[in-house]
Each structure stands twice: as C-alpha cells, then as structure tokens.
Amino acid sequence: MIRPQNSVIVDLAVRIMAPMIQIFAFYVIFHGHYSPGGGFQGGALLAASILLQRVVLGRRRSARSFPPRLAIPFGAVGIAIFAGTGLWPLVTGGNVLQYDYLPLGLSPVFLRNTGILLVEIGIAFAVLGTLVSIYDDLSNFQRKER
Amino acid sequence: MNGDFSAVFFVLAIVAALVSLKVRDLLAAAALLSLFSFVVALLYVSLGAVDVGFNEAVLGAGVTGILLVIAIFNTCRRSQDRQHRGSRGSALGRLVAMLGLVGVGAVLLWAMAGLPDFGDPVAPAARHLSDRMIEGAYHDAHTPNIVTVMIADYRSFDTLGEGIVVFTAGLACFLLLRSERRRDEDGPGT
Known part of the structure; x- marks a missing residue:
C-alpha cells in the first residue's frame, strides 16, 4: 500500500504545483480553439494534478480537493454534456451533433464555435472522472493473501 | 531539422522499449515506458501533430506511468520471467x-x-476530404485550430464514441475492482 510522503519539500512542491497544473488545464480546455489542446488534454491534465495529490499527500488529505466518490459521477456528467449537446439539435429540427441548430440565439458560425466548446468541456469532465476513478480503484484494491 | 531529430527519437524509443523488456525491476520498466511515451510524444511534435503529442505526453508519459506504478505496488516488484523459462517450448x-x-x-x-x-499532397488520403476540411474549418466554425474543428465538429460522432469508450473502461475498473474488494471484506470463508 502506498503511504503519504513525509518529506516537506515534496509536500510543498506538490501543493504549489497542483493548482498551477489545474490553471494550465483550464487554459488548455478553453483555449483549445486557438492553440494545441482541447478537452481530452485538459481533462487529462486535471486528472494528473489530482493523481499527483493522491500519490504525495495521501488519500485522506487529497480527498478534500477531490472526493473519490465524485469520480464516476463526473465521468457520467461529462458524457451527458457531450450526448446532450449532440441530442439537443434533434429537438429543434437538426441532425445529431449539428451545432447550428442549438437554440442559443447566435449566428450559425458561432453556434458551431459554442458547440465545440460544450463538447470539449464534456470530454474534459469524462476524462477527469474516468482517470481519477481508475486510480482510486487500483490503489484501493487489496491484494488477496495467498 | 525534422529528419535529424526524428531519427534520434526513433533510436531512443526503440532502445527504451527493448531495455524495458529486459530489465528485472518492474518499477524501472514503468519508468522506461514513460520515457518511451515521452520520446514518442516528441516524435509526434516533430511530425507536426502537436495535439497528439500533447496527449501522448500527458496520458502516456504521466498518467499511465502512475497507474503502472500503482499496479506494481499492489502486485510484485520483481519480474518473474526467469521461472517460466523452461515452459517456453522447444x-x-x-x-x-x-x-x-x-x-x-x-x-x-x-x-x-x-x-x-x-506530407505527399497527391496521396489518396489527402485528395478527397482533407482539402474541404482545411479550407472550410475557419469559415464554418471560426476556430483557427483545425484539429479542434476536426475532432469536435466534423468528426464529433467519432469523438462521442471515444468518450463513451473511455468512460466504459472506467466503469469496468470500478465494477471489477470494487466488487472484488467487497468480497474480500466479507472474510476468507466466502
């Protein structure tokens, strides 16, 4: 089993680095229209910052920044955002994922722009929830004694 | 520039992969696999696929490394290949x-x-849709990053499928490992 680190240096470095990684992750998600990156990369960065805290600060202290029971709901909400953005245009007469039919009152070009952003946020949620959940399951898993 | 560096990256990646197969300490093997992923990410970037390189650097070199280390902590640190050498066949x-x-x-x-x-402009893959997507991306969605338009607009149905696959993998881990744990907690008799 992995125990929390006792080193002050590692502890402090992680506590400084994790918020910075998270800010960069949000930048990557929301700036994905203009620079490399997007929902998948940003979500993975967010998950990496959470995993860093899990590894170094230990389970109990890192649960304050991201409770383990939230992981699977985050993933489900992400998929729901993505699928909802896809299915919404069906109601207003478009095809699946045809963003110009989203009823937001913008010009079609900016509707597509917004649709891309919504989808990226959904992917980010899904990737964040899934990766953290896999880590929690693996690290919680207790080996059978043979 | 691309030619020189990608040759170095290829050699590094192959060496890292071979050494990770040979090394006995699985923790070292996990670190070498992270190195492999990072070199492959650099290779993607040197080929111009910055988004893919970004992904590979975060997921392949970062998160996968952590998951491998966790798996090693829960199982066994030394490789036990040697014990099975006799059963490898004639x-x-x-x-x-x-x-x-x-x-x-x-x-x-x-x-x-x-x-x-x-990068051949008359390759079959570059002839049909690529032109229309490259020329239409900014016009259609006012998004300068063509890759984003490609994965979230033109090919968003694929991306939805990928998201569902990723989430399903997480759910599978959840169901397999958590149910296992509960059975252990019930005691050795069950």
Missing part, C-alpha cells in the same frame, strides 16, 4: 516463431514501400 518451436516474425516484418516493410511519402 528449440524448433522458437526457430519457427523467429522465422515467422522475420517473415511478417519483411512483408510489412515491403508493403510500406508502397505507401505515399510523408
């Missing part, structure tokens, strides 16, 4: 396997010679 079997591998490799290399060059 010398004839090994010779046949080696010849088969060399044959498949030769066929793949031969087939590779027929592929178009990297």
Whole structure:
C-alpha cells in the first residue's frame, strides 16, 4: 500500500504545483480553439494534478480537493454534456451533433464555435472522472493473501 | 531539422522499449515506458501533430506511468520471467516463431514501400476530404485550430464514441475492482 510522503519539500512542491497544473488545464480546455489542446488534454491534465495529490499527500488529505466518490459521477456528467449537446439539435429540427441548430440565439458560425466548446468541456469532465476513478480503484484494491 | 531529430527519437524509443523488456525491476520498466511515451510524444511534435503529442505526453508519459506504478505496488516488484523459462517450448518451436516474425516484418516493410511519402499532397488520403476540411474549418466554425474543428465538429460522432469508450473502461475498473474488494471484506470463508 502506498503511504503519504513525509518529506516537506515534496509536500510543498506538490501543493504549489497542483493548482498551477489545474490553471494550465483550464487554459488548455478553453483555449483549445486557438492553440494545441482541447478537452481530452485538459481533462487529462486535471486528472494528473489530482493523481499527483493522491500519490504525495495521501488519500485522506487529497480527498478534500477531490472526493473519490465524485469520480464516476463526473465521468457520467461529462458524457451527458457531450450526448446532450449532440441530442439537443434533434429537438429543434437538426441532425445529431449539428451545432447550428442549438437554440442559443447566435449566428450559425458561432453556434458551431459554442458547440465545440460544450463538447470539449464534456470530454474534459469524462476524462477527469474516468482517470481519477481508475486510480482510486487500483490503489484501493487489496491484494488477496495467498 | 525534422529528419535529424526524428531519427534520434526513433533510436531512443526503440532502445527504451527493448531495455524495458529486459530489465528485472518492474518499477524501472514503468519508468522506461514513460520515457518511451515521452520520446514518442516528441516524435509526434516533430511530425507536426502537436495535439497528439500533447496527449501522448500527458496520458502516456504521466498518467499511465502512475497507474503502472500503482499496479506494481499492489502486485510484485520483481519480474518473474526467469521461472517460466523452461515452459517456453522447444528449440524448433522458437526457430519457427523467429522465422515467422522475420517473415511478417519483411512483408510489412515491403508493403510500406508502397505507401505515399510523408506530407505527399497527391496521396489518396489527402485528395478527397482533407482539402474541404482545411479550407472550410475557419469559415464554418471560426476556430483557427483545425484539429479542434476536426475532432469536435466534423468528426464529433467519432469523438462521442471515444468518450463513451473511455468512460466504459472506467466503469469496468470500478465494477471489477470494487466488487472484488467487497468480497474480500466479507472474510476468507466466502
């Protein structure tokens, strides 16, 4: 089993680095229209910052920044955002994922722009929830004694 | 510039992969696999696929490394390949396997010679949709990053499928590992 680190240096470095990684992750998600990156990369960065805290600060202290029971709901909400953005245009007469039919009152070009952003946020949620959940399951898993 | 560096990256990646197969300490093997992923990410970037390189650097070199380390902590740190050496089959079997591998490799290399060059503008893959997507991306969605438009707009149905696959993998881990844990907590009798 992995125990929390006792080193002050590692502890402090992680506590400084994790918020910075998270800010960069949000930048990557929301700036994905203009620079490399997007929902998948940003979500993975967010998950990496959470995993860093899990590894170094230990389970109990890192649960304050991201409770383990939230992981699977985050993933489900992400998929729901993505699928909802896809299915919404069906109601207003478009095809699946045809963003110009989203009823937001913008010009079609900016509707597509917004649709891309919504989808990226959904992917980010899904990737964040899934990766953290896999880590929690693996690290919680207790080996059978043979 | 691309030519020189990508050759170095290829050599580094192959060396890292081979050494990670040979090394006995699985923690070292996990670190070498992270190195492999990072070199592959650099390779993607040197080929111009910055988004893919970004992904590979975060997921392949970062998160996968952590997951491998966790798996090692829960199982066993030393590789136990040596104990199974006797059951690997006869010398004839090994010779046949080696010849088969060399044959498949030769066929793949031969087939590779027929592929178009990297960045060939008249390659079949670049002829039909690529032009329309490259020219229409900014016009359609006012998004300068063509890759984003590609994965979230033109090919968003694929991306939805990928998201569902990723989430399903997480759910599978959840169901397999958590139910296992509960059975353990019930005691050894069950």
